[in-house]
Structures are given as C-alpha cells and as structure tokens.
Amino acid sequence: MTEFDDLVRIEDGRADISPGWVVGAAVNGGALMSLATRAAVEATGAVDAHTDPVAFSTTFLAAVQPGAVEVATEVLRAGRSFSTCEVTLSQGGVACVRHSATFADLDVHSEPVHRAETPPEMPEPESCAPAVRAGFAEQITILDRLDLRIDPATVGWAVGQPARDGEMRAWIRFADGREPDTTALPFFLDAMPPVTFTFGALGWAPTIAFSGHVRSRPAPGWLRMRITTRNVVGGLFEEDAVIWDSRDRVVAQSRQLAGVRMPAAPVAS
C-alpha cells in the first residue's frame, strides 16, 4: 500500500494518521482535505460514478494531531449530475475540520476545451533542486512524502533574497511513485511552502478556509503547480494555486485565506 492510500484509509468511521503527514506540530491541511474527500466518496457510494470532487471547501477549526481521527459524513444531495457530501473530522469528540464537497463524473466534463490556462514555462525537474527537510524546512515532515522541485527562479527566499513578487512554481509528485488522482489533488493544492515565503516571511501561514475545484482527472507523471497572491493585508492573504498534469491540462485550482506575520518593513505592492 502506498503512503497516500494508507493516509486516506477509513475503517469503521475512523482513520489513523501517521506522524509522517505533519507540518510543525499538526497534521497538514491538505492531507486532511484528501482524507475528507475519500470519506465523502465512500459515503455517497460514488453515486453514478460521481467520484471527482469538482468543488470543495474546507474550514479548519482546530489543529489535528497524528493518530486516530473520527470521520462523520452527511450526504446532502445525490443528484443526476452532482452529489454533495459534508464531512466532519474530529479528535476526542472535538470537531477540527468541516469539509463540504460536490462530486461529479469528470469523464463527462472534460471536453470540449473552450478556454484553458496554459502551464508556466519552467526548467525541467532535473534542473530544479529537490526541496528537502533541512534548515528552515526541518519541521515540514510532509516533504518526505513528496518529490518537490521548486523552480530556481522563484526560490530566492531560501537564500535571503526574496523576490517579493508573490509567485512560486514547482514540479510535484509523490515520493513513493504513487500516481496522482482526483482524491490526491486536494493534498497537492496545499503541499507547497506558503507563497508568503516569497516576501521573506518564512513562518507558518495557518489556513483559515480553503476552497478548490478539480477540473480534470490527472494523467500519470509529474504535476506542475503555480501559487500566487495578490492581496496581503492586515495579516491575511489569499493564496491561489493551479495544477497542470503531464498533458498540460489544468487539473485543479484553489484559493485559500491564511494568516501571515510579515517582516517589519512593509513591501511596496
């Protein structure tokens, strides 16, 4: 069994999250979004092949620790084209994550392509340095689950030269070779370091709320990601992410609101 399939395994309404999915002292939000996605698919019984989370939103109410997680689901709709399920992840009876997702069959929503965002130009993965757990990244345990290659043009922050432009790009895939699917995309959407690193703000950026769309089933191979922010105000910022697959198709997009402690000197927009 792959590491990711172990993460999202649910038995008798419980999951057991390994310590390998933490960032700092808490389980990574993206890992929890993928766990909730799997719970919803199991709860709906994949009505009419509605296995793809075309729209989801997640509110993070309290930090989750590795170990047992209670998984509760409520099916809100099982319709002809779309099914909707709400998932609550709890620990010790305390609700920590509330996740709502609408599922469809992307086989019937993949063509025709009238308009599509093209992937960014990037050096090949072999020309990007792998992100590893060292220095500032020592506490980012989930990096061990990933093969993450950040575009060198967007990684000046790691050597004290933040570009201050609010954009980071990377190649990403699972370290153990598991191929991406639409259950894994919510995890990948939140797997990069916060885009606020590009302003030299190298601290944790706690997610308040996260929402995403899965637009196509990913082909095997590397994914490419771009994360950006355009508004960093009063300690809050939005982070937008887009993921393309190896066929150059947009497979997922997301936006989150998160908190940040910015360096003392304001950065001009």
Add this chain to the structure above:
Amino acid sequence: MTEFDDLVRIEDGRADISPGWVVGAAVNGGALMSLATRAAVEATGAVDAHTDPVAFSTTFLAAVQPGAVEVATEVLRAGRSFSTCEVTLSQGGVACVRHSATFADLDVHSEPVHRAETPPEMPEPESCAPAVRAGFAEQITILDRLDLRIDPATVGWAVGQPARDGEMRAWIRFADGREPDTTALPFFLDAMPPVTFTFGALGWAPTIAFSGHVRSRPAPGWLRMRITTRNVVGGLFEEDAVIWDSRDRVVAQSRQLAGVRMPAAPVAS
C-alpha cells in the same frame, strides 16, 4: 427599510424573500448568500465584533422560490480571532442552500497593506449604459434592485459581438441608495451577468459552488467589479470576481464553479 435590509430580515428562524430578488424562476444565489451571512452573524451574536465574513462558501443544492425560507444555524467555533457558523436555508423542509462562513473583525485586519490588486481602468459610471430589464435581461428581476453600469468595452456580447476574452467590468451599487457593507458584498459578488456572456453564451449559468473572501469594509459610494474566467471545459467554468470600493481598496473576491451551454463552435483559447 431598504430593499436589501428587507431581504435579510429574519424573524423566528424564517425569512420571507420578495419576488424582486429572482433571476428567471429562482431566487438569485447572491441574495441567498447575503441572507445566510446575516443569519450567521445573528447566530454567533457577533462574538468579539466578528461581524465580517472573511471567508465563506456556499453550495446550491436546490432552487429557492420567493416566499418563506427556513433558516437553521450551527455555530462551529467562537474563537478569539475567528468565529465560524454553518447555515442551512430550506423550503418545505428541503435543504436548498448550505453555507459556511468564518467571521472576524476587519477593523483589526485592514492594515498594513503589503500588497494589493489595483482597480481596473474604466470610464466613469456616467459614461456607461445602465443595465436594464429589456430584451435578453427581461427575466433578470434583480436588475431592478441594482444600479449596474457595465464598461462599454466589455459589453459587445449585448450587440452580437462577443469579445470572447472572458472578462467583464462594471460599476455597481444598490438602486435605492443603500450603502454597501460586508453583509451585502456576497450579494454583489454574484450580481453581474455570467462572464460566459462574453463568449456569446447568453443563457443562465447555474452556480454549483461559490466561495468568497471579504477583505475590507467598503466605503460608501460606487463599487467597481471585474469578473473573469480562464477555464471553460466540458460545460463547466470558474468565474472569479473582485470588488473595489470608492477608496480603490479590494473589499471582496470570489470564485464560483458554474455550468454553461456554450455556442456550438468552440472558441479558441
């Protein structure tokens, strides 16, 4: 009492929506988002002045007709910095809208501005034609609630010359002079015609899921909006909206996934 304040009035867990808020045969989604926002603020009792919906998401499960709506709320968190409430709007016992919102006090999240999106260049409102209920817009009853002035450069679709560029810009405010506030911003975020009109697809674009951030309390006066789409695939598209207030500040941003029936000939991206 203004039209909008009448819309969001809740008594004994019920609202009564006037026929003035419909588009076609159903109540406009944005009107329902603002009603849910007001319900959540009343349910939390505005804990610690957390009256501003900094992040919200809404799933549309079934169409709502004008008339009585049952309003149920569940407070998920009443924290130091953020409070979260889930709202369900039902008719005849059938859940039609599920809305989740996290509230904060934007007085403490408005400064400093490290990075901000600047408003688009647009002709003054006096140089833009008011959008009125005529022709294709006859069924868009909510236009009577609005003073909506679409930038002429983005309105070619109305005269058979769609720009096919996925962008529309407008000035917007309430027709009866009520000033905008953070409860009204969810309504405004969904008040323009669908951005797919710019591709000549002049039909209704039903929202599947909607998520938004309110970033600042709006100053009195005109709001400016820009809506865009970058991915129109297999009958689904995302619509991004940004609203600026009269001080040129970003006050809200959103993304929705919606359905569209595109004209027969695919449009090149």
